[in-house]
Amino acid sequence: MLLIYCPYCEEERSELxxxxxxxxxxxxxxxxxxxxxxxxxxYFFLRQNPKGLIYERWRHIHGCGRFFNAVRDTVxxxxxxxxxxxxxxxxxxxxxxxNETVETYEALEGVAE
Amino acid sequence: MRKYxxxxxxxxxxxxxxxxxxxxxxxxxxxxxxxxxxxxxGHGLGAAYYLAKEHGITNVAVLEKGWIGGGNTGRNTTIIxxxxxxxESMDIYEHSLKLWENLSQDLNYNVMYSPRGVMMLSHNIxxxxxxxxxxxxxxxxxxxxxxxxxxxxxxxxxxxxxxxxARYPINGAALQRRGGxxxxxxxxxGYARAASDRGVHIIQNxxxxxxxxxxxxxxxGVDTNRGFIGAKKVGISAAGHSSVLMQMAxxxxxxxxxxxxxxxxxxxxxxxxxxxxxxxVHAYISQxxxxxxxxxxxxxxYNSYSQTGGLQIITHTLDAICELFPMFRRVKMMRQWGGxxxxxxxxxxxxxxxxxxxxxxxxxxxxxxxxxxPGSANLFAHLIARGEPHRxxxxxxxxxxxxxxxxxxxxxAAVAH
Numbered sequence: 001m002l003l004i005y006c007p008y009c010e011e012e013r014s015e016l017x018x019x020x021x022x023x024x025x026x027x028x029x030x031x032x033x034x035x036x037x038x039x040x041x042x043y044f045f046l047r048q049n050p051k052g053l054i055y056e057r058w059r060h061i062h063g064c065g066r067f068f069n070a071v072r073d074t075v076x077x078x079x080x081x082x083x084x085x086x087x088x089x090x091x092x093x094x095x096x097x098x099n100e101t102v103e104t105y106e107a108l109e110g111v112a113e
Numbered sequence: 114m115r116k117y118x119x120x121x122x123x124x125x126x127x128x129x130x131x132x133x134x135x136x137x138x139x140x141x142x143x144x145x146x147x148x149x150x151x152x153x154x155g156h157g158l159g160a161a162y163y164l165a166k167e168h169g170i171t172n173v174a175v176l177e178k179g180w181i182g183g184g185n186t187g188r189n190t191t192i193i194x195x196x197x198x199x200x201e202s203m204d205i206y207e208h209s210l211k212l213w214e215n216l217s218q219d220l221n222y223n224v225m226y227s228p229r230g231v232m233m234l235s236h237n238i239x240x241x242x243x244x245x246x247x248x249x250x251x252x253x254x255x256x257x258x259x260x261x262x263x264x265x266x267x268x269x270x271x272x273x274x275x276x277x278x279a280r281y282p283i284n285g286a287a288l289q290r291r292g293g294x295x296x297x298x299x300x301x302x303g304y305a306r307a308a309s310d311r312g313v314h315i316i317q318n319x320x321x322x323x324x325x326x327x328x329x330x331x332x333x334g335v336d337t338n339r340g341f342i343g344a345k346k347v348g349i350s351a352a353g354h355s356s357v358l359m360q361m362a363x364x365x366x367x368x369x370x371x372x373x374x375x376x377x378x379x380x381x382x383x384x385x386x387x388x389x390x391x392x393x394v395h396a397y398i399s400q401x402x403x404x405x406x407x408x409x410x411x412x413x414x415y416n417s418y419s420q421t422g423g424l425q426i427i428t429h430t431l432d433a434i435c436e437l438f439p440m441f442r443r444v445k446m447m448r449q450w451g452g453x454x455x456x457x458x459x460x461x462x463x464x465x466x467x468x469x470x471x472x473x474x475x476x477x478x479x480x481x482x483x484x485x486x487p488g489s490a491n492l493f494a495h496l497i498a499r500g501e502p503h504r505x506x507x508x509x510x511x512x513x514x515x516x517x518x519x520x521x522x523x524x525x526a527a528v529a530h
Contacts, residue, residue: 001423002415016425020414037515045367045458045514049356051418074370074417 002077006060007068007084013060021057023047024069025089051075055089058082114310117221136302137181137309142316142342146174148497149335149344151321151358152351153177154186155297156475156482158304158315159490160348160497162220165311167491168498173313174344175305176337178320182301185352188452189483190375190397190409192388194231194292196251196258201508201520202461203254208505209488210291216487222303224295225402230387231292232261232270234437235285240393244287251289261286270387272438280436281394294388294399294407300486324362324472332362332471348473348497353418353453355476362469366476367514368455371412372422373480376449378441380404389437396433406444408434412454412480422451454479461520464493465502465510473497474511 002015029035029043048054054074059067071080071090081090115121115134125132148164150157153175164170177184193213195206212219213226235241244260251258263275266286275283305315316339323336324347334343349358356368385400397409410430413422427449435442457463457477462485464475475493478485488505495503502510513519 001425015423037517041367041515042365046365047367047369049369049416051354051357051370054416056415072415075419077415077417077419077421 002079004058004070004079005082006063006066007082008064008066009060013063017060017062019059019061021059021067024055024057053080053092057085114306117223136306137315139317140314142174142314142319142337142339143172145334145343146314147172147344148346148348149173149342150175150348150350150497151335152184152349152354153179153181153301153305153315153317154184154350154352155300155304155486156352156478156489156493157348157350158301158308159486160350160475160493161313161315162304162308162311163491163494164498165308165313168494170498171312173308174342175308175313175315176319176321176335176342177315177317180317181305181315182298185452185454185482186301186486187298188375188450189297190399190407191294191297191401191483192231192292192390192397192399192409192481193226193228193295193484194289194388195256195484196231196233196247196287196289196292197522198247198250199461199520199522200254202522203251203256204505205462205464205488205492205509206485207254207256207488208491209485212487212491213295213484214291216295216300216303220303220307222299222306224299224303226293226295227402228291228293229399230269230288230290232266232387232389233287234266234273234283234389234391234393235287236281236283236391236393238284241285244285248287256289257291258287258289261288270385270389272385272440273389274437274439281391281433292388294401296402297483300483304490321358321361324358324469326362326469330470332469346471346473346497348475348493350475350493352476352478352482353455355455355474359467359474359476362467362472364467364469364472366463366474366511367457368463368477369416369457370418370453370455371415372417372419372451373412373454374410374422374427374449374451376408376410376427376446377401378406378408378444379447381406381444391433391437394433394437396430396437398434398438405447406441408446412456418453420451420453454482456480458514459519460522462489462509463511464489464496464506465512466496466500467511 070082195210248258353370388399390397410427456479463477492503492506
């Protein structure tokens with residue numbers, strides 16, 4: 001279970017209080033009736049799904065009830081930063097990089113020797 | 114390949130079992146193949162097998178970044194059924210179920226397919242209406258599925274609690290008698306052995322790091338940690354990592370990778386005769402031939418490649434199991450694990466051509482890919498050999514997210530992931 005820092009409540013709470021709400025920074029086209037099928041697919045269905053850093057939305061549904069954004073590593077599940085809705089994408093190059101993570105328990109076997 | 118038979122077993126018994134060889138060869142990769150399949154799970158190995166068997170294409174390599182049987186093929190809960198709602202789904206899952214019925218004979222390898230019946234519990238009037246709609250759709254399409262009263266459900270699966278005072282009372286069940294389970298490792302090993310016997314190269318510990326194309330955009334091969342390997346046709350069948358591979362060819366696909374967990378109990382004597390699933394309370398359970406209860410939990414709510422998952426997810430499933438089967442409350446759980454499944458927005462798979470010529474995709478099987486293994490592999494081989502989808506997989510294209518012709522099994526899945 002994840003521990004998530006809510007930038008509005010300013011404290012770490014258990015994942016049980018939160019709902020993941022998919023990719024962050026997706027803007028609904030203002031001219032939604034006029035866009036092409038390709039553009040609609042891009043807006044509605046295509047997501048990043050990165051193996052690495054993901055920008056995603058969370059909602060503190062059993063807390064303050066507000067949406068906020070987070071940057072999380074999808075390999076280690078470690079949160080880099082959470083920030084309020086409407087704030088720009090954080091500059092992660094300024095942040096110190098984490099050590100390389102291993103994916104599975106099996107990948108660790110034999111490493112210790 | 115040594116054929117397995119009762120005579121082979123008897124002969125080896127007399128010789129101290131020293132004559133058994135490896136199941137499949139582990140050759141050095143060639144410079145060039147006619148086709149490469151990325152992903153050595155059941156779907157990928159099966160596709161290679163059917164390419165060789167049905168389409169005469171034997172110069173094929175299956176590239177697996179880990180080891181055979183180490184991915185989702187060896188991590189699932191082995192449930193087989195075909196009682197889906199829409200024709201596109203029924204086509205492919207029923208094709209698969211028919212192949213399961215004769216798979217052990219076809220591969221000369223015991224995959225332990227056991228049609229013990231898959232029973233889906235109905236807890237409320239909505240479940241009942243939904244299941245009866247499924248039953249009617251299935252029967253009109255020639256697929257077996259029947260409605261049971263609570264008493265009939267209890268008779269089919271005696272450990273079930275059908276009392277009116279139960280925490281999750283049951284008002285009926287849908288039963289597909291031809292559904293059941295199979296031994297998941299054996300499926301991967303059986304396909305690997307049969308494919309290797311027909312000349313397919315199975316290359317383990319070979320991770321694809323790039324997909325190369327020529328100036329016209331056509332695929333020319335793949336870069337791997339063992340060097341460049343050429344092929345004019347490349348099929349991606351890599352479950353949770355399919356979108357990572359597609360990004361190497363600059364194609365975005367509507368897939369989300371999420372952890373899905375399962376767990377098994379300590380082994381017990383045979384007590385549980387079938388597979389039971391409950392959508393409303395989210396639980397599914399069967400008993401393996403080793404005696405362990407095999408229990409499936411739900412997906413986590415976030416995208417991840419961590420091959421683990423939250424404890425609250427399996428706790429929720431075990432809560433439901435203990436209420437439905439009170440006699441299992443003191444059973445100890447032995448192992449828990451996670452796999453990464455690739456989920457589409459309409460919860461139906463994608464199998465078809467991609468915008469890159471020579472690149473084929475078999476993905477999006479989400480939380481239910483094991484049951485589809487033979488059918489998916491068979492039709493994926495057809496796609497790679499002919500360059501166009503088989504009639505039974507014609508609706509599973511990548512374009513449906515553009516045209517809007519979705520196959521909305523999200524509301525029709527056996528459990529709500």
